Amino acid sequence: MKYSQKIILKNGKECWLRNGTEEDGQAVLDNFNLTHRETDYLLFYPDENSFDVEKERRFLKEKSESENEIEIIALVDNVVVGTAGIGAVGKEYKVRHRAQFGIGIAREFWGLGIGKALTAACIECARAAGYKQLELEAVTENASAVSLYKKAGFVEYGRNPRGFNSRITGFQDVTYMRLEL
Template structure:
C-alpha cells in the first residue's frame, strides 16, 4: 500500500508521511529502540526487540507491497521521528474485517501534530484496504493519547486493570478502543 503526504507542523516545519522501504531499515530500527525507551506506555522495551536491520528492512518492504497493511514513517528535516502502522488482526473469515493500529514518536517531536497526522493516515489506509474496524490498546494514564483517539472517533469497549505489567510502576490499566470505518 502506498502513502505519501506532506503536512505542516505546529512549529511551522514540514513533515513528510510516507511508506517505509528497505533503505529505512536502520533508521526505523533505531527509532523503535529510541521511542520504546522514552515512555513506559508502549508494549515493549528496547531490549525486547529481536529484529535485525535486515529483518526490519524486509518488514518495511513487505508492508509497502501489502494491499492490507502499511507502515508509515514520519520525517522532519530528513530525520525519521515516528512510525505508525496497521496490521491485520487475522485472515480468518470472522476477523478479517479488523485491523490493529500502533504508533510511536520520538519524544522530542511530541505535541507537534505528528501523532494525529499518523493516526488519520492509518485510518485512511485501513478504509482503503477494506477494513471495517480499526482497534488499539492504550495505557489509561496516557491521557493525551486517549484524548487524541477519542477526538478521532475511537470508542472505548473495555478495560483490563492489569493489562500491562511495567518494570517501573507495576500494573497498568489498558483501555481497549475501536473505530468503525
C-alpha cells in the same frame, strides 16, 4: 499500500509522511528503540526487540508491498521521528474485517501534530484496505494518547486493569478502543 503526504507541524517545520521502505530499515529500527526507551506506554522495552536491521528491512518491504497493511514513517529534516501502522488481526473470515493500529513518536516531537496526522493516515489506509474496524490498546494513564484517539473517533470498549506489567510502575490499566470504518 502506498501513502505519501507532507504536513506542516505546529512549530512551522515540514513533516513528510510516507511508506517505510527497505532503505529506511536502520533509521526505523533506531526510532523504534528510541521511542520505546522514552516512554513506558508502549508494548515493548528496547531489550525485547527481536528485530535487527535485516528483519526491519524485510518487515518494511512486506508492508510496502501489502494490499492491506502499511507502516508509515514521519520524517522531519530527513530524520525518522515516528512510525505508525496497521496490521490485519487475522486472515480468517471471522476476523479479516479487523485491523490493529500502533504508533510511536520520539518525545522531542510530541505535541506538534504528528500523532494526529499519523492516526488520520492510518484510518484512511484502513478504510482503503476495506477494513470495517480499527483497534488499539492504550495505557489508560496516557491521557494525551487516549484523548487523541477519542478525537479521531475511537471509542472505548473495555479495560484491563492488569493489561501491562511495567518494570517501573507495576501493573498498568489498558484501555481497548475501536473505530468503526
